[in-house]
Amino acid sequence: MPDLGPDPDPATPVHPRWGDALLAAQVLVAGAGLIGGVRLRAGAGPVRDRWLEMMGLMLAARPGTAQPYIRIPSSSAAGRLTGGIDIAATLTSGRPVHEKGLLARADGGFIILGMAERLAGASAAIIGRALDDGETIGSSGTRQPSRFSIVALDESTGEDEDLPSALADRLTLDLRLDGLSIHDAACDPDLAATLVRDLPDAAASAQAMGGIPVADGLLEAAAAISLALPGGPIRRALDLVRTARILAMIERRDEVDGEHLATAVRLCLGMTLNASEQPAESQPTEADQPEDRDDQPPPPEPPGHDTDSNGETTEVDLSDVDMMVAAAAASRAVLAELDRPDRSMAAKMARTGKSGGFKSGSRRGRPAGIVSRPPYNEARPDVVSTLRAAIPWQRLRNPDFALSADGSVPKLRILPSDFRYIRFRHRTESTAIFAVDASGSTAMERLAEAKGAIELLLGDCYVRRDQVALITFRGLTAETLLEPTRSLVRAKRSLTGIPGGGPTPLAGAIRRSLEIAGMVQRRGQSPLIVYLTDGSGNIALDGKADRVRAREDAQMLARQGAALGYRSILIDISRRPRETTRELARSMQAQYCPLPNVSASAVNAIVSAEMQKGGGQ
Amino acid sequence: MAKPYPFSAIVGQDEMKDALLMAAVEPALGGVLVFGDRGTGKSTAVRALAELVPELAGTSGCRYNCDPAQPAEPCRVCATAPKSERIKRRAPMVDLPLGATEDRVCGALDIEKALVSGERAFEPGLLAKAHRGFLYVDEVNLLEDHLVDLLLDVAASGVNVVEREGLSVRHPARFVLVGSGNPEEGELRPQLLDRFGLSVDVASPRDIASRIEVLKRRDAYEQDPDAFHAKWAREEQRLAARIVAGRKAVGSVVLTERLMIMMAHLCMQLGVDGLRGELTLMRAARAKAALDRRKEATVEDVLAVAPMALRHRLRRDPLDEAGSKTRVDRAISEVAGAPAGHA
Numbered sequence: 001m002p003d004l005g006p007d008p009d010p011a012t013p014v015h016p017r018w019g020d021a022l023l024a025a026q027v028l029v030a031g032a033g034l035i036g037g038v039r040l041r042a043g044a045g046p047v048r049d050r051w052l053e054m055m056g057l058m059l060a061a062r063p064g065t066a067q068p069y070i071r072i073p074s075s076s077a078a079g080r081l082t083g084g085i086d087i088a089a090t091l092t093s094g095r096p097v098h099e100k101g102l103l104a105r106a107d108g109g110f111i112i113l114g115m116a117e118r119l120a121g122a123s124a125a126i127i128g129r130a131l132d133d134g135e136t137i138g139s140s141g142t143r144q145p146s147r148f149s150i151v152a153l154d155e156s157t158g159e160d161e162d163l164p165s166a167l168a169d170r171l172t173l174d175l176r177l178d179g180l181s182i183h184d185a186a187c188d189p190d191l192a193a194t195l196v197r198d199l200p201d202a203a204a205s206a207q208a209m210g211g212i213p214v215a216d217g218l219l220e221a222a223a224a225i226s227l228a229l230p231g232g233p234i235r236r237a238l239d240l241v242r243t244a245r246i247l248a249m250i251e252r253r254d255e256v257d258g259e260h261l262a263t264a265v266r267l268c269l270g271m272t273l274n275a276s277e278q279p280a281e282s283q284p285t286e287a288d289q290p291e292d293r294d295d296q297p298p299p300p301e302p303p304g305h306d307t308d309s310n311g312e313t314t315e316v317d318l319s320d321v322d323m324m325v326a327a328a329a330a331s332r333a334v335l336a337e338l339d340r341p342d343r344s345m346a347a348k349m350a351r352t353g354k355s356g357g358f359k360s361g362s363r364r365g366r367p368a369g370i371v372s373r374p375p376y377n378e379a380r381p382d383v384v385s386t387l388r389a390a391i392p393w394q395r396l397r398n399p400d401f402a403l404s405a406d407g408s409v410p411k412l413r414i415l416p417s418d419f420r421y422i423r424f425r426h427r428t429e430s431t432a433i434f435a436v437d438a439s440g441s442t443a444m445e446r447l448a449e450a451k452g453a454i455e456l457l458l459g460d461c462y463v464r465r466d467q468v469a470l471i472t473f474r475g476l477t478a479e480t481l482l483e484p485t486r487s488l489v490r491a492k493r494s495l496t497g498i499p500g501g502g503p504t505p506l507a508g509a510i511r512r513s514l515e516i517a518g519m520v521q522r523r524g525q526s527p528l529i530v531y532l533t534d535g536s537g538n539i540a541l542d543g544k545a546d547r548v549r550a551r552e553d554a555q556m557l558a559r560q561g562a563a564l565g566y567r568s569i570l571i572d573i574s575r576r577p578r579e580t581t582r583e584l585a586r587s588m589q590a591q592y593c594p595l596p597n598v599s600a601s602a603v604n605a606i607v608s609a610e611m612q613k614g615g616g617q
Numbered sequence: 618m619a620k621p622y623p624f625s626a627i628v629g630q631d632e633m634k635d636a637l638l639m640a641a642v643e644p645a646l647g648g649v650l651v652f653g654d655r656g657t658g659k660s661t662a663v664r665a666l667a668e669l670v671p672e673l674a675g676t677s678g679c680r681y682n683c684d685p686a687q688p689a690e691p692c693r694v695c696a697t698a699p700k701s702e703r704i705k706r707r708a709p710m711v712d713l714p715l716g717a718t719e720d721r722v723c724g725a726l727d728i729e730k731a732l733v734s735g736e737r738a739f740e741p742g743l744l745a746k747a748h749r750g751f752l753y754v755d756e757v758n759l760l761e762d763h764l765v766d767l768l769l770d771v772a773a774s775g776v777n778v779v780e781r782e783g784l785s786v787r788h789p790a791r792f793v794l795v796g797s798g799n800p801e802e803g804e805l806r807p808q809l810l811d812r813f814g815l816s817v818d819v820a821s822p823r824d825i826a827s828r829i830e831v832l833k834r835r836d837a838y839e840q841d842p843d844a845f846h847a848k849w850a851r852e853e854q855r856l857a858a859r860i861v862a863g864r865k866a867v868g869s870v871v872l873t874e875r876l877m878i879m880m881a882h883l884c885m886q887l888g889v890d891g892l893r894g895e896l897t898l899m900r901a902a903r904a905k906a907a908l909d910r911r912k913e914a915t916v917e918d919v920l921a922v923a924p925m926a927l928r929h930r931l932r933r934d935p936l937d938e939a940g941s942k943t944r945v946d947r948a949i950s951e952v953a954g955a956p957a958g959h960a
Contacts, residue, residue: 125714137712169656208842210840213834224828226828234821240833388725
């Protein structure tokens with residue numbers, strides 16, 4: 001029985017999701033270097049540790065050459081990834097010694113990327129290139145074979161963090177471990193050994209996988225499913241086909257069948273295709289939907305099982321394929337939801353234990369040149385550039401400087417004047433968060449002007465690299481329409497068709513704005529909250545229509561915002577500005593601008609001025 | 618590295634392929650900017666392009682990719698090497714990684730030489746490596762601005778000048794700059810956009826049939842790259858021959874007065890600042906005609922290249938809902954409708 005992953009022996013029933021997790025591990029081990037890797041969505045904890053341990057055990061138990069299993073922090077410098085000068089060895093030997101990059105060291109095996117959501121864009125691009133090319137080019141220009149797969153530990157909890165898309169796009173599998181208990185997570189060496197017993201040798205994997213044909217119908221299904229995903233990424237189709245092939249290889253079949261593809265969909269997209277999708281799932285009720293997915297184990301019977309009951313037919317059941325395509329199309333809404341980084345309300349509210357990333361001046365950011373004076377206190381000199389500065393002087397400082405025939409090592413004389421530092425440039429970017437009152441009768445007009453202001457701001461913020469976010473509030477809740485973005489394209493897309501009218505949940509809007517401001521600040525940017533409202537909230541935080549409570553809540557949150565030190569502007573858009581609104585502005589220490597006739601350009605002028613003022617902070 | 622995926626086997630994406638071929642035929646065009654979603658074959662196409670370009674004469678051991686007829690001034694290998702050292706090499710396709718430092722791009726002091734012999738030597742950077750070939754910047758919109766400035770400057774002047782660490786070096790660096798990126802992740806400054814010759818947008822194919830074709834070809838390539846190449850060798854040779862012929866002919870393609878007037882009208886209609894739009898349009902029309910083995914550029918050539926030559930030069934009006942492509946198309950139909958009246 002090679003297929004122990006999904007259907008283990010009935011005596012000790014394995015939790016179906018843990019079964020899937022093990023199957024994913026099996027696919028990874030079998031496809032090391034052939035597939036991009038896995039996005040492992042789970043908090044740090046025993047379940048994740050067990051899964052990683054299982055991976056390690058499986059790799060160890062697999063016959064053949066040892067496969068590397070290297071853990072690297074997401075803060076690894078780009079130079080370390082591709083390899084560069086080994087400083088210690090260089091200094092002792094007196095000639096540059098190049099060391100192998102981390103990626104090249106993982107050739108044929110795995111890289112575990114801790115806290116992948118904190119990975120810098122440049123590092124992600126380098127890893128992405130290596131995944132594409134199967135080799136890295138070190139700083140000395142040497143090509144090193146680097147065929148590896150990534151285990152990206154994704155601990156992102158809210159909408160403020162996500163894997164860099166250059167990496168996320170190339171990860172084949174999507175595995176979620178949250179909600180699993182430690183008791184479900186069986187882990188022992190024997191199980192690991194059984195799981196890898198029947199895998200072909202590491203060297204033979206590529207050959208074995210390549211020989212397995214995939215029927216046209218299945219290719220069509222894969223193409224259709226990937227088309228139904230938001231953005232229609234064609235890489236997903238390739239991933240599905242590859243994963244299905246590996247699954248077939250694990251089961252030692254000579255052809256890929258519908259069941260393999262269905263399982264691949266489950267593993268790659270983190271969803272179960274089911275033609276009779278519960279209608280509840282496609283309803284856009286945001287509150288209960290994520291809950292649904294979190295608690296419910298995937299329905300135990302994937303559609304592919306139908307083919308299985310037909311016996312060992314190697315022929316593709318076309319109706320099955322059609323059904324899959326239909327199901328994929330039906331779950332488009334679910335997929336769109338899946339694609340969004342925030343998944344559970346609880347996770348969104350749980351703001352404790354967030355990873356750091358507070359603004360730290362110019363110690364972070366991108367390297368922008370080399371200076372001879374420390375750019376900040378306790379800056380460490382950059383060794384390579386220091387050497388570069390010192391070396392031309394060695395002959396003058398030390399007449400004996402040369403490699404002597406007996407191989408004795410020359411001593412470098414480095415003076416304090418040689419020290420060179422890397423200057424990091426970190427633009428103090430500003431993010432304007434618009435909170436726009438969409439309630440009442442003038443909603444549409446105000447919204448249109450707010451939209452205009454946002455587009456105008458984005459139109460001239462390339463140079464300043466500022467970002468813009470938009471929250472609207474009406475009815476019972478405040479809604480984030482536009483996550484902080486700098487992209488005019490994206491802004492335009494999400495600004496079309498905003499509904500208006502209804503009561504005014506001002507307190508909720510302030511809370512939402514503060515949340516976004518917090519997230520912006522954690523990214524190292526300075527937030528500026530712009531409220532466009534008439535200041536008369538009538539929905540309290542708990543969603544009840546109570547004018548007095550609503551005002552108290554709003555005042556409380558306003559003070560909180562002031563205490564947190566966020567800059568804000570309150571643009572009063574009521575026909576007759578009232579004292580209560582002014583008072584609210586005072587509580588949040590906001591700049592108060594009565595603007596009875598809202599216009600996009602006026603709003604833009606106010607916000608631009610404020611953003612430029614705050615840019616130097 | 619295994620041979621890259623063949624250029625001619627890329628499914629669809631005709632506009633991008635045309636733009637790249639034109640840039641290969643006419644290096645003076647100023648490079649290509651490819652904007653689009655991830656996984657749409659941008660990198661694949663660019664890497665495949667280098668395989669189509671004819672091999673270059675060079676000298677073995679030369680680190681500046683010199684043309685033996687006119688070696689770079691700082692290149693000692695080419696200055697002294699006998700003719701027997703001449704070799705043929707592939708046109709370079711250099712990738713500029715996002716994390717690259719200025720040192721790495723322009724070149725810097727050669728530490729090894731300095732340490733071992735105390736000699737102050739220059740170690741050429743990526744720009745020297747890309748000389749006479751292609752320089753590909755993926756995610757150009759995420760590249761640090763000062764690097765983008767530097768690249769565009771060198772691309773325009775064809776010379777890399779390094780003045781640092783007591784070094785004073787200048788060497789030729791003529792390359793075709795190809796940038797790609799995803800506009801949703803951040804945009805390029807307009808003044809940088811304008812310096813790219815052509816700009817194309819790509820998207821994944823939206824019909825199942827071509828997606829399946831992509832899957833099949835990609836699959837076949839991954840199974841057995843050599844067999845796949847053998848299968849496409851003929852197509853590749855034909856394309857390569859077109860490029861060679863195009864390069865020879867591009868200088869002598871005739872542009873009539875009438876066409877020039879039409880181009881000027883098109884640019885005026887769109888309110889394109891400066892003359893770079895007209896110049897690019899002219900060169901692109903020539904390159905297109907040369908690629909299609911014609912001796913004279915036609916109205917169709919101009920109309921075909923206008924969107925990619927002008928799309929990124931329009932003044933942005935954030936409140937105009939219509940995309941820049943629609944605006945170009947609109948102007949084209951207006952100008953194309955009445956060219957005779959102006960002639």
